[in-house]
Amino acid sequence: MHLDSRLYLISPPQVPDLAAFAEAFKAALGAGDVASLQLRLKSADGSAVPDDDVLYAAEALMPIAQKNEVAFIINDRPDLVLKTGADGVHVGQSDASCKKARAILGDDATVGVTCHDSKHLALVAGEEGADYVAFGAFFPTKTKETKFKAETSLLEWWSYATTLPSVAIGGITPENCRPIVRAGADFLAVSSAVWDHPEGPAAAIKAFEKSISEA
Numbered sequence: 001m002h003l004d005s006r007l008y009l010i011s012p013p014q015v016p017d018l019a020a021f022a023e024a025f026k027a028a029l030g031a032g033d034v035a036s037l038q039l040r041l042k043s044a045d046g047s048a049v050p051d052d053d054v055l056y057a058a059e060a061l062m063p064i065a066q067k068n069e070v071a072f073i074i075n076d077r078p079d080l081v082l083k084t085g086a087d088g089v090h091v092g093q094s095d096a097s098c099k100k101a102r103a104i105l106g107d108d109a110t111v112g113v114t115c116h117d118s119k120h121l122a123l124v125a126g127e128e129g130a131d132y133v134a135f136g137a138f139f140p141t142k143t144k145e146t147k148f149k150a151e152t153s154l155l156e157w158w159s160y161a162t163t164l165p166s167v168a169i170g171g172i173t174p175e176n177c178r179p180i181v182r183a184g185a186d187f188l189a190v191s192s193a194v195w196d197h198p199e200g201p202a203a204a205i206k207a208f209e210k211s212i213s214e215a
């Protein structure tokens with residue numbers, strides 16, 4: 001059976017050395033298939049960096065993404081998507097609504113929505129014009145304080161019931177991703193397992209590709 005989950009990278013919570021991170025990002029992209037990067041400069045407790053830091057990071061990273069045909073998504077902030085010309089936004093249940101993000105950004109932008117462990121939230125997001133729905137957290141994570149635990153049965157149901165792409169997130173690693181791939185997740189959203197991999201991001205991407213292809 002051909003399983004085709006793709007990687008959706010989430011930036012590290014902080015990028016103190018933008019030049020070094022740009023090199024890490026290039027190394028990741030050179031190692032295998034990556035669908036998108038979400039710029040999410042936000043601590044585990046939810047505190048975000050000043051807007052200028054997001055704008056500087058976008059200025060450095062978006063050309064690398066675009067050169068590699070990788071979608072560049074900004075977390076939380078449709079207004080910063082407009083300012084930077086990024087490809088889209090990811091909004092959560094406490095952020096701008098999907099409808100509002102769509103109204104700000106228009107039909108061509110990508111709008112993704114956090115749906116935690118909820119079929120209902122995902123169906124509403126679909127009705128409001130989301131391009132993908134994100135379920136999580138599948139595993140414990142130190143990247144974000146999470147209150148919800150998603151199960152692979154939700155991904156299975158979603159992929160049978162709808163055609164809208166699903167993103168799985170939360171503590172996903174090359175070692176634990178196989179059941180999520182088998183359950184039909186269209187994308188695996190990953191931060192720490194790529195940027196904190198002991199052998200570097202390129203090795204992480206290769207390890208994910210191996211696990212996905214063997215799932």
Ligand SMILES: Cc1ncc(COP(=O)(O)OP(=O)(O)O)c(N)n1
Nearest residue numbers: 075090091092093114134167169189
């Ligand atoms: C792909 C993806 N899925 C879920 C989230 C979490 O969004 P949210 O609940 O708004 O939390 P923050 O990321 O804003 O802290 C995400 N960012 N990306």
Ligand SMILES: Cc1nc(C(=O)O)sc1CCOP(=O)(O)O
Nearest residue numbers: 136137141143170171190191192
């Ligand atoms: C940003 C985010 N959202 C989550 C959710 O469950 O909605 S879990 C999470 C953190 C993802 O990072 P890592 O791959 O390091 O666990």
Ligand SMILES: [Mg+2]
Nearest residue numbers: 076091092095
């Ligand atoms: Mg958010």
